[in-house]
Amino acid sequence: MLKVKPYAPILLVVVGFAIYSNILDAPFVLDDNVYITDNPWVGSLGNLFDMRDARYVGFVTFALNNYIGGGLFGLHITNVAIHVANSVLLYLLISALLRALVAKGFFGPDEKPLVNLDRLALCIALVFVAHPTQIYAVTYITQRFTSLATLFYLGAIIFYLKSAPDISGNGSNRFRSSLCYVFSLILTVIAMKTKEISFTLPVVLMGVEFGLLRRESCAKVSVVRIIPFILTMLIIPLGVIGVGILGGTENAVGELMMQQKLKDIAAVSSYEYLLGQSMVIITYIRMLLIPGSECSACDFSIGKSFFEPAIFSASVTLLIVIAATVYLFIRSVARRNGYLLLISSGILWFFLTLSVESSVIPIQDIIVRHRTYLPGVGFITSAVTAFFLLVSIINRRKRVNISPFYITLIFVLMISVITHMHNRLWTDAIGLNTYFAELEPCSSSHHISLAGVYASEGRWKAAHTEYRKAVGIEPDRVLAWSNLAKVSMRLGLFDEAIEEYEIVLKLEPGNFNAHYSIGLLYLKKGLPDESDVELAQALRLSPGNEMVLKLRALLLKVRTGEFDPSGLKIRMSD
Template identity: 35%
Template sequence: MSKKPLKSRLPLHLFLIAVVGLFAYSNSFHVPFIFDDEGSIVTNNVIKDLHRFLFDDGYAYNPRRFLGYLTVALNYRFGGLNVTGYHVVNLAIHISTGILTYLLARITLATPVLRRSDESRDTSWFIPLFAALLFVSHPVQTQAVTYVIQRLAALATLFFVASIFCYGKARLIQEETGRPFALKPLLFYLLSLAAAGCAMKSKEIAFTLPFVVVLYEFLFFRMTAAKKLLFLLPVGLTVLIVPLSLLGTNKPIGQIISDVTAVTRVDSELSRLDYLFTQFPVIATYLRLLILPMRQNVDYDFPVYHSLANVPVILSLFLLLALFGTALSLWHRSRDPQAAPELRLVSFGILWFFMTISVESSVIPIADVIFEHRVYLPSVGAFIALAALFSLLFKGAVSRAAVTIACVVVLALAVTTVARNSVWGSELSLWGDAARKSPKKGRPHYNLALALEKSGRLEEALQEAVIATRLSPKEANPYNLIGSIFGKKGDYDQAIAALSLAVKLDPTLAEAQVNLGDAYRLKRMLPQAMVQYQAAMKQRPTDASIYHKIGVTFALQQNLPKAAVFFQCAASLDPSTPQYRLDLIRAQSGAQGQ
């Protein structure tokens, strides 16, 4: 029996995928928590007690994404808020998905429809390896990998690809052995069902998984309709998991799918048609990023379109229709027994892209019309298609030139990913980059102002916050930040003016109420301060710091018995802060002296 050539050895390929992924993200391990990480991780008390998460609040907190948040809770259990551990897990998920992409493409090329008879022109090692290397090295993936809480999208993709792979493996064994109910194929089939369930409990984007399985069966296997139904029905039933998880949720589905919290969400009321029209150029932008990853941005200022007659909309629609038509044409041509197997693989990859992008880029309005991490799952199909198309350009033969070009492309992408991760390296660099690329959008300027304020650069922070108020005059957060900055500078009148406007714009913004209470207290306007603190306490009844501030205000009013009550509440809610206990002892001592 001849030994396999080095180029086709499985362990070497898996090693290459891991090494390229590790190199591309080698400078991402210290990227701080950013954007929605604050509410989902840093201040999320649900994930900070693993026992409570598993047996009490965890499932109720977000039943639709339970598995994703479980991994976050495990990260916190073993590393607290040390960000490195979260990035290690994210990268492990990313590399694992790259390996599964390789395995999926590899077994697909071994299916009866695609298996080559001419071993001299065999590309069964090149297409899977190139597709996987494109996946792990491409800079468009940085938002799904480096932005910690987008682990939810990455984890759903991991289970999604695992499910399709296990299904394909089960069917391949059945085809080869002719024993559909033998132990080994049955095991892979059950693993496929389990992975499908896990994907749908990680993020709602996995809703399309059963449809992709049907596509996979239709394109790559031959079986009677009755037997197809027998195998596809259990997988098809998993489509109910996401809708059932949404039962009892009173929020619009677009808000549920959205990845940005209410605090940072763009205020937008899009109709279904407006969202659909806008998504045509958005998907075209995703395709452009896959081919030419330039001018990436964490917060695009993307125009909303209201008519099919807009030039960008109609041109993008023609592009997408042409691409979809190409996929159907390639499938039709691939039915010829003499056709290159790459044709059907290209068709599959394109159809995968369109099917998986449909959850977030169709008629379900999501306030933020574009985010790069939304192309993470669709990119699996896109990269398989690109690798197969590249093989076709070389007429199905893997020459030294083809390998050299592929290596250059992967290296260039990996270096670009390193460069993009350097932008993610700090809040200042990330939001500075976003503000330069989206100069007319308020949110990047606001987040840049926050980063500047954290760095102690108050004057620069104030300038950016003022820009944010001009661009988004109805947003309360920039006014809150302006008031906070004035308070730090000791200008309490200006602080009160800005914070009063913030509270008026958003009466539920507890942070602004607390800051306004602080400004009143420092001006010795104690009754006004008490009103704001009590309003904030209604919004955040478990926030120990608010109870402590109310206690301080009562102490300043010489009402030490009431101060002691609120200091006691603060100490009970947060026993780890010594100041709460110390102030409680002082208030109790003073009350006894009275």
């Protein structure tokens, strides 16, 4: 009988922490400042009981990190611990599934299956913990949302399996089975409040209930068991569209995220987004198949026609893969072939869990690397199982003794080195942003991030250069123009800063910061009348603003000759 090996979780913990040991003091990068360092919601535990945010659980963990202390080390060690825990849960899940399939006769009547199932479960988890694509959900602090949602996702499935007496071994212990069922439901709700990718979890549980646990003698029991989980699928839509029972959220970042989602949905048709995602999914598959391979967002765009050569070939390829997988799944069930069932189920998992972000719901970023994390669970399961099966068949037919286990261990060692080496890049914020800026020259975001790093170090000229590159790439991006103007002020380029703030106002009329800053600059230049016009606009936008009132009082002194504006110290608003 297949049993969980005590050494397996220990090995996964050691391997996982060894791979990520060099990122525990890595700096904040990319969007970390938006979600963590500059987000007042996570600055204290004051909002701990405000559960209205769509990603409440993830934000709470950041707040707890901040409360406990530990700085970057605490944030990184938490992310690594979550990832390692996911690998252990994956090992436990695969082991539980294999036990269930063995019990139902899916691996034949032989006492010794063709494949060593103990080693198969361990190797799947090892490849998962070591794969380089996981960096984007582990080393990148902000993407804890993804790895944390996966933690609850896997946990919910495991407890659901344990709630079935014939699978868990609980026998007639109805209390223990009921407790596991409740835990599964709680984890499902928590997953839904962590990230939107959890939306598919009830569908997976339906597959477990009506497929693996099939109660042909009492189908009503299965229906009753799954209904509460189906109802949890309401949580995410209500949260995204902002009509949750408790109303809006005090988390400004979370609110902006929801608003952006609605803008994305309105900006692009679902059909065009789906067409573009066909090529993206092919790229995700390549990244999972070839560890260490990269992708560039510049190579992808929203599709316009199904018959565009690239879209047509990608779409047809995916349709063939999906059709073949469904056929393989049906055939494996009919023939009670556990190996083919595991392979086909893993591929279906990949497409199902990817469907939230790569199907008909438009998202601003067409391709993002961390989106392979949860789908990768299924893909890696399929790939490793297929490899074990292929080698075992060769061994039997050719009468050789090739070990798929040791070959996989060598592969894990190789990708562990790749992951560890790639992690080094994340310890240097300038190097990382430069790498991404070169990889994706069409994106202004990396230049903005790089400029932000330079600015934090007081390297204003370098920051100015990067912001200039950003507005050159994306001329209608308000953030880039606004930050460029701030840096120009720092460098004493007042005329240039005024021009840049005027562009901000053309793009975003009613921008308080632009009016205030132009008023400040005009006053500095000794132009009180022009300054007064801008400050009046700023005061209209923010009545009673203390900064504006103080500056207007100073303006009066300039007009009466009581104050020399050349001595005015430049102070920028946030």
